[in-house]
Amino acid sequence: MPMLDVALVRLSSYEAVREALRHRDLKQALYDEAGVVLEGTLLTLHGEEHRTRRRLESRLFRPEALRGYEMEVVRPAIAATIAPFVERGWVDVVELSRRVTLNLSALIAGIDCPHGNAEDTGRLLDHVWKLGAGATVAHAVDKAAVVAEAAEALAGYDREFFQPSYRRRRELVERFRAGQVEEARLPRDVLTLLLREEDHLALPLDLIRRETCGYLQAATGSTAMAVANTVHETLTWLERHPDGRSRLEHDPGFVQGCVHEALRLHPASPIASRRALARVRLGCGTEIPEHALVQMDLMAANRDPAVFGADAHRFRPGRERPEGVPAWGLSFGAGAHTCIGRILDGGMEPEHRWRGPDEPIYGSVTLIVQALFQRGMRPHPEFAPRRDETSTRPHWGFYPVLLG
Numbered sequence: 251m252p253m254l255d256v257a258l259v260r261l262s263s264y265e266a267v268r269e270a271l272r273h274r275d276l277k278q279a280l281y282d283e284a285g286v287v288l289e290g291t292l293l294t295l296h297g298e299e300h301r302t303r304r305r306l307e308s309r310l311f312r313p314e315a316l317r318g319y320e321m322e323v324v325r326p327a328i329a330a331t332i333a334p335f336v337e338r339g340w341v342d343v344v345e346l347s348r349r350v351t352l353n354l355s356a357l358i359a360g361i362d363c364p365h366g367n368a369e370d371t372g373r374l375l376d377h378v379w380k381l382g383a384g385a386t387v388a389h390a391v392d393k394a395a396v397v398a399e400a401a402e403a404l405a406g407y408d409r410e411f412f413q414p415s416y417r418r419r420r421e422l423v424e425r426f427r428a429g430q431v432e433e434a435r436l437p438r439d440v441l442t443l444l445l446r447e448e449d450h451l452a453l454p455l456d457l458i459r460r461e462t463c464g465y466l467q468a469a470t471g472s473t474a475m476a477v478a479n480t481v482h483e484t485l486t487w488l489e490r491h492p493d494g495r496s497r498l499e500h501d502p503g504f505v506q507g508c509v510h511e512a513l514r515l516h517p518a519s520p521i522a523s524r525r526a527l528a529r530v531r532l533g534c535g536t537e538i539p540e541h542a543l544v545q546m547d548l549m550a551a552n553r554d555p556a557v558f559g560a561d562a563h564r565f566r567p568g569r570e571r572p573e574g575v576p577a578w579g580l581s582f583g584a585g586a587h588t589c590i591g592r593i594l595d596g597g598m599e600p601e602h603r604w605r606g607p608d609e610p611i612y613g614s615v616t617l618i619v620q621a622l623f624q625r626g627m628r629p630h631p632e633f634a635p636r637r638d639e640t641s642t643r644p645h646w647g648f649y650p651v652l653l654g
């Protein structure tokens with residue numbers, strides 16, 4: 251069949267991109283090639299179907315739950331995961347962050363590690379890494395190879411991790427329905443939520459499986475990149491501010507500012523994409539015809555001097571910005587698909603923190619970066635950081651640092 255000519259509209263100013271991301275007639279299109287991994291998952295839904303699923307899954311991200319994850323899961327996971335690397339004297343921060351985040355994202359997705367040991371984590375990470383590449387196949391160097399690897403990883407993930415986790419939860423939900431188990435004993439995770447609502451949602455099992463791995467891959471890859479980028483920016487910043495080291499070790503609010511600034515400069519995906527369901531006219535006057543593909547340059551929008559100042563391309567933590575503009579720019583998205591895990595990773599912005607006696611939520615990325623500085627992180631004199639050569643995105647594949 252001949253290909254229809256589809257108009258392509260490119261946007262790059264902060265205001266135009268933000269408006270497009272929030273527009274109800276512009277539908278997610280970045281993952282159109284990632285069906286094997288993402289078809290029917292939260293990230294790809296639109297309209298009422300998206301709202302219903304999002305409302306349900308948002309229950310896992312309420313403030314009490316977020317505080318519990320940070321205190322009881324993330325902090326202990328960082329301490330346990332980093333210890334052997336301190337002993338060894340160096341670590342690849344990409345690997346470290348992926349391992350720490352996997353604990354939390356598996357808990358949220360509802361995926362058990364059968365033996366709870368490092369080998370399990372390693373195998374699950376391997377599947378999740380390949381599924382993540384499949385989800386972001388739009389940026390792959392060799393697309394066919396990435397899709398084939400993702401399909402294989404999905405089969406391994408299903409056999410080793412999803413099926414046992416599913417059977418355990420199915421039995422618990424059935425016993426709960428029969429009045430044999432109290433609600434408080436049910437796990438609080440995506441898989442259990444979807445099983446409890448199955449009559450109402452009518453989701454096939456392969457879609458439920460994709461939803462769980464959607465969470466695993468959305469969390470692990472982006473967190474690792476946010477940590478590696480913050481490490482890179484702060485180590486470079488320290489060359490110009492040698493007195494700043496103690497703040498990076500002892501002031502989590504300052505580290506969080508560095509994380510937000512690094513997130514702004516390095517969005518996980520440099521572009522976002524949407525398809526026009528109707529003709530749209532943006533506030534800046536840009537016309538988007540029906541069916542057009544809208545490509546948004548997040549990197550340019552996040553460095554828009556009209557919003558972030560003349561030095562927008564520079565790493566300057568704590569930079570001033572107009573009211574209503576997040577410190578991370580559009581790196582967690584905007585509108586209906588705004589990242590559901592943004593507080594888990596980015597914490598609460600200082601101006602939005604609720605008052606109270608509890609310690610603020612700083613987010614996993616801040617906690618990992620601070621833990622690295624507290625353990626003496628400095629550039630590795632022999633091993634140089636390397637980019638991920640399997641992707642066209644400017645991502646780190648290996649970022650070694652000395653510890654101890």
Ligand code: HEM
Nearest residue numbers: 292293468469472473476518581582583587589590591595
């Ligand atoms: C620094 C880390 C992270 C970054 C930069 C990031 C970035 C994003 C972005 C940009 C989107 C919107 C995509 C779009 O509109 O096209 C998104 C959505 C999403 N993120 Fe994150 N994310 C991060 C961490 C996480 C974590 C920790 C989780 C889960 C625990 C998570 C789960 C999700 C999910 C499920 C969605 C889809 C939401 C929806 O479509 O309603 N992310 N993320």
